[in-house]
Amino acid sequence: MNSKAPIFESARSxxxxxxxxxxxLLLLRSRKANATPTRIDVLFQDVRAMELRSWFQGIKIxxxxxxxxxxxxxxxxxxxxxxxxxYSLVGPGWTGFVVGGIVSVLEDNGEYTSPxxxxxxxxGDK
Amino acid sequence: MKKRLLxxxxxxxxxxxxGGTLPSIMWGYDVQPNCxxxxxDLCPASTTDYDSTPMHIRNERKTPGSAGCAVFGEFxxxxxxxxxxxxxxALGSRVGGLRTFASDIGADxxxxxxxxxxxxxxxxxxxxxxxxxxxxxxxxxxxxxxxMILNEMQSGSNxxxxxQQLQQAGRLPQVNFxxxxxxxxxxxxxx
Numbered sequence: 001m002n003s004k005a006p007i008f009e010s011a012r013s014x015x016x017x018x019x020x021x022x023x024x025l026l027l028l029r030s031r032k033a034n035a036t037p038t039r040i041d042v043l044f045q046d047v048r049a050m051e052l053r054s055w056f057q058g059i060k061i062x063x064x065x066x067x068x069x070x071x072x073x074x075x076x077x078x079x080x081x082x083x084x085x086x087y088s089l090v091g092p093g094w095t096g097f098v099v100g101g102i103v104s105v106l107e108d109n110g111e112y113t114s115p116x117x118x119x120x121x122x123x124g125d126k
Numbered sequence: 127m128k129k130r131l132l133x134x135x136x137x138x139x140x141x142x143x144x145g146g147t148l149p150s151i152m153w154g155y156d157v158q159p160n161c162x163x164x165x166x167d168l169c170p171a172s173t174t175d176y177d178s179t180p181m182h183i184r185n186e187r188k189t190p191g192s193a194g195c196a197v198f199g200e201f202x203x204x205x206x207x208x209x210x211x212x213x214x215x216a217l218g219s220r221v222g223g224l225r226t227f228a229s230d231i232g233a234d235x236x237x238x239x240x241x242x243x244x245x246x247x248x249x250x251x252x253x254x255x256x257x258x259x260x261x262x263x264x265x266x267x268x269x270x271x272x273x274m275i276l277n278e279m280q281s282g283s284n285x286x287x288x289x290q291q292l293q294q295a296g297r298l299p300q301v302n303f304x305x306x307x308x309x310x311x312x313x314x315x316x317x
Contacts, residue, residue, distance in 0.1 A: 021221075022283060022284050023220070023237065023241065023244075023284060024220060024237075025241060043241065045237065045238065045240075045241060046220055046225075046237045046238070048220070081223065081224075081225035081226045081229075082225050082226060082228070082229040083225055083229075083237075083238065084225065101237050101238045102238050102240070104240060104241075117242070118240070118241060118242060119241045119242060120242055121242055121243075121245055121246070122242045122243055122246065
């Protein structure tokens with residue numbers, strides 16, 4: 001089913017924090033807690049199809065293939081364009097997917113609702 | 127694309143006849159085996175700086191690293207000048223099929239540039255006179271090409287922002303505008 005090593009794996013609690021249609025940004029976020037005093041952001045770009053829970057405990061993200069999507073009733077394969085990637089999202093007792101572009105992960109000390117460092121424009125050296 | 131093919135032939139010839147005369151330490155691709163597979167990316171920014179002039183290689187702004195890369199950088203500039211073209215960048219709405227459009231015309235797009243960097247990467251291309259921009263107007267509205275472009279600029283979309291930058295830089299007259307994906311190349315109303 002999955003052909004590559006996990007891109008990201010965590011036992012922490014996450015929420016679907018935001019989705020922005022312009023560049024298809026899907027942000028999953030794990031907030032700071034006593035036991036885990038950091039924030040983790042997982043940002044998928046160019047997302048055009050997805051199936052996942054709005055919040056969950058524990059996640060493993062792997063890159064997968066078209067075959068993985070064949071049984072999905074929303075027919076996400078039809079949304080794939082050149083260069084798109086298929087990700088499987090596996091939690092305890094459930095499996096979902098994201099079809100999109102690249103995925104990035106950032107762990108920092110940010111607050112729950114403050115902007116993600118993955119989405120703030122880095123000023124170049126010009 | 128003819129220009130792209132010509133560049134690759136030039137690159138191959140140069141690697142065969144000139145590259146072999148340089149010490150391997152001047153290159154870096156011996157420890158970066160994937161560099162050749164992504165076009166001209168022979169100069170990883172992680173290596174020691176020699177020539178600090180930034181280059182634009184596909185979608186990415188690169189800083190040439192070693193002495194060999196400096197030589198390569200000059201060669202790349204020579205190629206760009208000789209063949210009359212640098213990067214080809216496709217713009218437009220992803221909902222309108224930007225990836226497919228880019229693939230159809232043999233251009234790159236910025237959808238896979240990290241979110242925190244794409245605007246600066248785009249502006250680098252705007253500053254680079256060898257970059258050619260191609261706009262897929264699928265999803266724009268208006269009665270004429272000009273009206274569609276001007277409306278998109280006011281829409282608040284990322285494509286609108288990109289078009290504004292091109293306008294401010296005086297680059298709109300050189301942009302290629304398409305309708306129906308890559309199907310129809312339109313006359314440029316800003317020329």
